[in-house]
Amino acid sequence: MALIKSISGIRGTIGGKAGEGLNPLDTVKFVSAYAAFIRENVRNGSNTIVVGRDARISGKMMEQIVVGTLMGMGFDVVNIGLATTPTTELAVTFENACGGIILTASHNPRQWNALKLLNEKGEFLNANEGEEVLRIAESEDFSFAHIDHLGTLKEKDYTDKHIQAVLDLALVDVEAIKEADFEISIDCVNSVGGIVLPKLLKALGVNKINEIYCTPNGDFPHNPEPLPEHLKDISIMMKTTNSDVGFAVDPDVDRLAIICENGDMFGEEYTLVAVADYVLKHTLGNTVSNLSSSRALRDVTRKYGCEYNASAVGEVNVTTKMKATNAVIGGEGNGGVIYPASHYGRDSLVGIALFLSHMAHEKKKVSEIRAAYPQYYIAKQKVELTPSIDVDAILKAVKEKFSQYDVTDIDGVKIDFPDKWVHLRKSNTEPIIRVYSEAHTMTEAEEIGGLIMAVIKELAN
Template structure:
């Protein structure tokens, strides 16, 4: 039921009103007060109502933040002295999908143990329903976005003489516009009207999907382009020349800004060695986690971890919040570009390695991965690979990773080496393992 980013899937099939009602009831088992919100998808209106109804019939008070960015909702949980938060969103998935993601007061998403407990309650159908006189109350939170913007401005301070084009992708991330303007930026907005059908570009802020942003940054002679997904937990960016740096490059830039000697940066196992290379001169290091922002956030709770990020575009500053906060990342990147003078120059300052990523659609992820593990162990022995998340095989100057997607019927394959030909060779080897395993 729960993947690496909560519950997510097609509406009416995986995600239903009955499921949302059950999630509300299950969350109420440990919560006297919850905060709910949603992204712009139309299905979110009634799914949010179903979550609220389930919680209230178990005696839990529900406070509705309305249509907000996911990090806005996550920040509101602790601020409103609530016990949990539920945001109805499918993040960067297509419009026909929706989902539910659960949040702790710290801003960290529910971890595997918490999600497992919710899932067990739903499967057992064991809820503590209130009697006719004991239903929970309901209220609204009207200033969640404003309070989020206040926090962004406080975290960054001010930015002088920077022009920014922001592509909201018709999502819920409008908080970033007001924050950047208050910080002193000149802001042009693209696709700013919230629309859960995402009419102007797919929600996921990839380089291809954000081609119009890249072109507009050049046309407008802007210093920076910012792109969010539907719920603004992700942030990607375009340089003044229209380049769209890989997420590993952004991770290295953010890590280098945050870390000093002895510090650690949390990153998933599919992260480029370029991040290690960027931190080594500072005396800082990478601590690897399973893929998924909840795992990065969990590691970021440790005292010497100053930043956590995923190449997909999720960025976490634990002193601010344990939720991936795309608008915060946008503001911090804007401040760095304004100080250094050129985003292109910053990107050029991060040496990259040949890294290849691809996806393989499979019918049975778990069975395929088990057969891959058996084949890898026969080929290389157990001391060559790790299973922190998927199967990561290390070589001198390179590695490949094979792991099942947490949200889609895919096996994700990543390979990297210090020479391009070697990276291609490792990718082909990994793909062959998956193809052979899935053919059985």
């Protein structure tokens, strides 16, 4: 059993004793704490909280507990049921709500679920706000509503409104996509993408859709994180059909992986790069990704004479940096596209619509589009920690040792060499230091990462 409280929400496994996972008693406590926090910090005068969920097996149970708890705390609830994470984020603003809760453990395995907490803008709580929710939960500093002040419940479906919002974006060229007559394959890992992606594609004028794992029953047929090693079935489908492009999403549809017409992976780091290329072609402006994302976005941004900035890891950190720099596009290298013209949240529907518009305009195969971008490879390694290791001291020593290079320390330590980089940061969930490195070949990336790992181990002794 596991329970993890972090900037990205409260995640836990289902089952076991209270306090050992995200079980009914734990769920009531954290939801009550969130409701108490919202009550004290409501900024728009609303008394409504939106609830949406992915198709996890535990989702319906969690939904009933969360909705009942919010009503018990005196809030009116709009339950939008099966919905993507970005759909729920948008629903908060459409409803003029004071907050929202998304029930999803994103790419975690089927035994996990999570509470992702939103503010009145449909954006994730920041670190300080999240810490306050956890403080309230720990102290149980909340009280439930009296009988005359219980909340009400409405049930709505926001899928079509989300799709329409995507179609209404100025850079989504529906006519060009229709004219291109694409054939598209999709893998939705048996979650809410199976509801939303076919509807989106049909609304964009795509008539030839090959579906795999699109039954929203939460029975994930493969590891739900959309990485190359988990997407072999859709890769085979691409080779056995006439598909022009393939799309794979995670269970809550905020991460997008693209598959080339020949079955090769486009690369999760390059989802944002390609979408940014299309956006910058039509709207010059700044871009943002986190420190562990590919340098390719920086290169493409500079090609248009615009400025690239990096943020600390975490979606809320990316969106904060995007607002500070007036970025027109941003996101994370895990396939997360954040397009402010829509909203400040990772959104695979927006990513798909913009990428198909890009394809329709370029009139090139997906593999040809991919080949046009700077080629980088990222190696992901880690150093195991013991309780006696002073991580902060090690990071400080590494920073000093490589001070002749461009060093960033807003989130761990990132060393930018002229033709490569290494980013080391302590994991929030495991006793390890993550070591990400990028270079023009995988060999170079692994070598520079290995060099830094050797330095860390030497300093730890």
